[in-house]
Amino acid sequence: MHDGAPDPALYDFAAYRDRPVIRWPGDKSVAVWVSPNLEYYEIDPPANPHRKSWTKPHPDVVGYSHRDHANRVGHWRMADVMSKHGFPGSVSLSIALCQHHPDVVADANARGWEFFSHGIYNTRYSYGMDEAQERAIIEDSIRTVRDATGQTIRGWLAPALTHTPRTLDLIAEYGLDYTCDLYHDDQPMPVKVKSGRLISMPYSLEVNDHYGFFIYNMSPRDYARTLIRQYQRLADEGTGTVMCIPLHSYLIGQPHRIGAFEEVLRHIAADGRAWITRAGDIATHWFAQQGQQGVPA
Amino acid sequence: MTLDPAYLEYPHRQLGYDHTLYDWSPLKDRKPLAWPDGKSVAVWAVVSLEWFPIIPGDTPFRAPGHMQTAYPDYRHYTAREYGTRVGFYRLLDAFAKAGVRASVAANGAIAERYPSIIRDIVAAGHEIIAHTTDMNGTIATGLPEDAERALIAQSLDSLERVSGTRPSGWLSIARSQSWNTPRLLKEAGVAYCCDWVNDELPYAFNNGLVNIPLNHELSDRQILNVQQQSVDSYAEQILDAHDWLAAEADREGGGRLLPLHLTPYIIGLPYRMDAFEHLLADLAARPQTWFARGIDILEHFRSQQ
Numbered sequence: 001m002h003d004g005a006p007d008p009a010l011y012d013f014a015a016y017r018d019r020p021v022i023r024w025p026g027d028k029s030v031a032v033w034v035s036p037n038l039e040y041y042e043i044d045p046p047a048n049p050h051r052k053s054w055t056k057p058h059p060d061v062v063g064y065s066h067r068d069h070a071n072r073v074g075h076w077r078m079a080d081v082m083s084k085h086g087f088p089g090s091v092s093l094s095i096a097l098c099q100h101h102p103d104v105v106a107d108a109n110a111r112g113w114e115f116f117s118h119g120i121y122n123t124r125y126s127y128g129m130d131e132a133q134e135r136a137i138i139e140d141s142i143r144t145v146r147d148a149t150g151q152t153i154r155g156w157l158a159p160a161l162t163h164t165p166r167t168l169d170l171i172a173e174y175g176l177d178y179t180c181d182l183y184h185d186d187q188p189m190p191v192k193v194k195s196g197r198l199i200s201m202p203y204s205l206e207v208n209d210h211y212g213f214f215i216y217n218m219s220p221r222d223y224a225r226t227l228i229r230q231y232q233r234l235a236d237e238g239t240g241t242v243m244c245i246p247l248h249s250y251l252i253g254q255p256h257r258i259g260a261f262e263e264v265l266r267h268i269a270a271d272g273r274a275w276i277t278r279a280g281d282i283a284t285h286w287f288a289q290q291g292q293q294g295v296p297a
Numbered sequence: 298m299t300l301d302p303a304y305l306e307y308p309h310r311q312l313g314y315d316h317t318l319y320d321w322s323p324l325k326d327r328k329p330l331a332w333p334d335g336k337s338v339a340v341w342a343v344v345s346l347e348w349f350p351i352i353p354g355d356t357p358f359r360a361p362g363h364m365q366t367a368y369p370d371y372r373h374y375t376a377r378e379y380g381t382r383v384g385f386y387r388l389l390d391a392f393a394k395a396g397v398r399a400s401v402a403a404n405g406a407i408a409e410r411y412p413s414i415i416r417d418i419v420a421a422g423h424e425i426i427a428h429t430t431d432m433n434g435t436i437a438t439g440l441p442e443d444a445e446r447a448l449i450a451q452s453l454d455s456l457e458r459v460s461g462t463r464p465s466g467w468l469s470i471a472r473s474q475s476w477n478t479p480r481l482l483k484e485a486g487v488a489y490c491c492d493w494v495n496d497e498l499p500y501a502f503n504n505g506l507v508n509i510p511l512n513h514e515l516s517d518r519q520i521l522n523v524q525q526q527s528v529d530s531y532a533e534q535i536l537d538a539h540d541w542l543a544a545e546a547d548r549e550g551g552g553r554l555l556p557l558h559l560t561p562y563i564i565g566l567p568y569r570m571d572a573f574e575h576l577l578a579d580l581a582a583r584p585q586t587w588f589a590r591g592i593d594i595l596e597h598f599r600s601q602q
Contacts, residue, residue, distance in 0.1 A: 043316045046304055057357065057438040059316075061474045061492050062513060068495035073324045077545070099310045101321060120307065128300045136305055217524040220534060254514055255497070255545075255555070256538035 001192075003165040010168070010182060011189050011200065022187060022240025024285065028275035029238040031282050032231065032268055034087045035180070035203065035246045036078060036113075038104060039094040041067045042123040050127035051162065066250050067122075071101050074253025079111060081258060085265035089113035090279035092157045092180070092246070095120045095141050098148035109149040114278040116180070117141035119159020126162040134164060138174050154280045155180060155201060172196035177283045186234065186241040188286045199286060201279050202242040209251045224260035228267050235273040242282060243274075318479060319502045329551025330498055330601055336587035337546035338539055339594055340580055342399035342557045343491065343511055344388055345468070346414070347432050348406040349377045354433030357440050360470045361518065362562070363432055377562050381411065384565020389421060391570065395577035400424045400591040402468040402491070405455030406431035415459040424590040426466035426491070427452045438475040445477055449485045465489060466591045472513065479506050489595050497554055499598040507598065509554075509591055516558035521569070528569040532576040543585040552587075554594065 002009035024031050044058045054060035082089060091108050093115045098105050108115070119126070120137055129137070137159075145153050156171045157180040168179055172193035179191060180203035191198040205211050207230050212223040227245060234241045245264075252261050268274050309315035332339050351374045353364040362377060364370040392399055401418050403425055408415050418425060429436070430452050436445055449467070457463040465488040469478065472492035482490055483506045489499070491511035499509045513519055515538060520531045535557065542553035564573050580586050 040315075042309070043314075046301075048300065048304065056473065057475075059438070059474065059476065061469075062472050062494060065493040065495035065510075066513070068493075069497075072322065072495055073497050076323065076325045096307065096310050099312060100314065101323075102312070103323065120310075124304065129304075130299045133300060133302075133305055213524075217526070219524075219526050219530045220537065221530075254512070254538075255541045255553075256515060256534040259537050259541045 001165050001168065009192060011184065011191055014185075014189070016186075016239075019187075019239065021238070022286070022289065024240060024275040026275060029240065029273045030231065030234045030275070031240075031242045032087075032274040032276050033090050033242070033244050033279050033282060034082060035092050035244055035279070036075070036082075036089045036108070037092040037118060037246065037248050038075065038097055038108060039067060039070065039092075039118065039122045039248070040097045040100050041094075042121050045121065045123035048125045048127055051125050051160070053123045068250075070248060070250035070253065071097075071104050074249030074251075075104055075107070077258055078247065078249040078253040079107060081262045081265065083111055085262070085269045087265055087269070087276055088278050090155075091115045092118040093145065094118055094122050094159070095144045098144050102148065105148055109151070114154075114280045115145050115149055115151050116153050116155030116157065116178075116279065117145070118157045122160050125160055126158055126164050126167060129164055131166060131170070134166065134170055138170055142174065154178060154283060157181060157203065168198060169194040172198040177287070178279060180244075180279070186243075187239075188242065188282065199283060201244075201283065203244045204246055207244075208246040209248055210246075213251055220257040220260040223257070224264050227264045231264075231268050231271070231274070235271065244279075317503060319500065319508070322500060324496060324498060325549070327498070328601070329549075330598060332552040332587045332589070332597060334587070336552065337585040338542050338553050338555050338583075339587045339589040340397075340539070340555045340557065341509070341511075341589050341591060341594060342392070342397055342559060343426070343468070343591070344385065344399060344401045344559045344561060345428060346381060346385060346401050346403040346407050346561065347377065347428065348381070348404050348410060349374060349432040354435070356435075357437040358435050358471075358473070360432040360435055362560075380560065380562025380565055381407070381414070384561035385414070387565045387570050388559065388561060389417065391574045391577055392423070393421060394574065395581045395588075397577060397581070397588045398422050398424075398590050398593075399588075400426050400466065402426040402428035402466075403456060404428050404431045404434070405452040408455045408459040412459045415456070419460050419462075424466070424592045425456055425460050425462070425464050426468050426591060427456055427464040427487070428468045429470055430455070432470065435470045435473060436475055436478060437473050440475055442477050442481070445475060446481050446485070449481055449487075453485060453487070465595065466491060466509075468492065468511065472511070479504060482506055489591060491591065498552075499554075499594060501602075507595060509594055509598075511556045511558050513558065515556060517560050517564040518558070521563055528564075528572040532572050532579075535576055536579060539580060539583065539586070543583070546585070
């Protein structure tokens with residue numbers, strides 16, 4: 001990015017109208033990927049001078065134990081529903097989960113899910129890191145996921161969405177293909193980086209379960225209807241967009257929510273217009289299409 | 298400002314948790330827990346019965362539902378008292394009608410101020426859980442250990458004096474504990490707490506204290522008050538949860554737990570009570586339902602360990 005400038009110069013403007021249509025494999029009109037955030041929040045993290053972690057003195061019992069529900073209960077319930085309907089996950093991973101609860105990571109890996117880095121812990125923020133520190137967490141992420149799963153991470157979602165002006169340049173330099181940190185489009189877009197190449201992978205805050213339940217205060221069924229409307233609109237537009245469903249199993253895996261969510265997966269799977277896939281596969285397909293002439297909308 | 302190098306050190310990055318309060322145990326790996334009579338879903342109603350002094354305390358924090366205006370805050374003082382005088386009796390009647398035995402998490406101050414309520418609870422066969430002293434009795438790290446110990450003892454003593462039974466269970470205000478709380482509760486003879494929401498079945502802390510998770514997301518406060526959804530939506534969500542848990546119990550074996558955390562000044566309002574009574578009737582009509590008190594859940598958990 002252009003550090004200190006009013007326009008961070010992350011990408012060029014490109015209006016949605018008159019773009020070439022993106023053809024997803026099987027001639028599907030919308031690529032749908034599900035992104036479970038598999039996280040570890042520390043009970044007593046050190047303070048970052050730029051952002052407080054827990055709102056209460058440690059231990060923040062509800063804050064911590066709610067997140068812990070994900071690993072003890074929520075993940076398994078959510079993952080079974082996803083597998084049942086043929087949805088792989090692209091995991092936004094707190095890297096230290098590989099050490100704390102390797103069985104959760106192994107389960108996701110065995111299901112054929114992809115992993116990208118969401119920082120070491122969701123209680124360690126990038127704000128204030130110098131370049132060496134930021135390189136350390138990127139290198140830690142690559143090494144730890146490789147050791148735990150055999151996979152090489154291709155993407156990044158900054159821990160708790162905390163960035164520095166150099167984050168995107170660095171992940172591109174390390175060979176990562178996509179960032180989930182930019183929300184300016186419904187299609188993958190090139191990101192300007194100092195070296196290498198990087199695209200923005202459409203993730204979503206708006207239909208993130210956290211936003212649905214705690215920003216918009218939706219009921220479980222309202223959230224499910226929201227996801228179906230989001231999907232229907234993108235499929236109807238037929239321009240080759242990406243729909244991401246970002247999840248936290250301590251939220252979507254609650255017993256009053258998972259049933260309504262299962263209906264969303266059933267709907268999308270039955271509709272036939274969705275390429276149900278992983279973020280890395282979307283990136284691969286997008287890169288492969290570059291240089292080819294798109295079809296005018 | 299560059300971060301301290303220690304910010305990238307992870308002394309507790311290890312197998313299991315970054316604390317020693319309880320051990321790692323995913324629910325799916327545990328021996329199934331059976332409820333009596335082949336029931337698969339324990340429905341555990343927990344009513345918080347609270348007294349808010351009109352002069353609020355902020356040490357260590359102000360309780361949810363506490364006074365909000367400049368002194369004297371008649372509106373919140375009396376609206377909370379409405380719950381205790383009126384809403385709670387609607388709940389007692391609704392429980393009797395549906396055959397529900399519940400747990401009542403009462404402030405010690407309820408026993409001291411309104412002993413007849415305690416006697417009505419006991420006479421109906423409900424359990425009393427200790428819920429600190431009054432709504433100024435909040436707990437968090439920073440509260441001196443002696444003060445916390447005294448607060449726990451005072452709550453248990455007040456409730457025992459009037460009810461005749463020393464409570465086995467504990468619920469903190471806002472489920473907020475200090476680092477000392479699990480130890481102090483154990484030392485005070487408390488068998489279980491309801492503060493940690495990380496599971497859907499009882500489990501034991503390493504010191505022997507049991508936690509029966511009282512899902513805060515399914516509480517009337519969260520759904521009706523915080524998220525501002527309707528009581529009809531609340532009832533639908535509880536039934537959806539029951540459907541899911543019953544099906545999961547069938548599929549995977551072992552009982553499940555559906556906690557209903559209730560607040561008399563929230564659910565006990567006239568315009569919400571019909572829907573709540575319908576909900577209890579719907580739950581009672583389901584063959585999987587076992588209406589249980591915390592002490593019953595604890596007993597079944599312990600006998601199967």
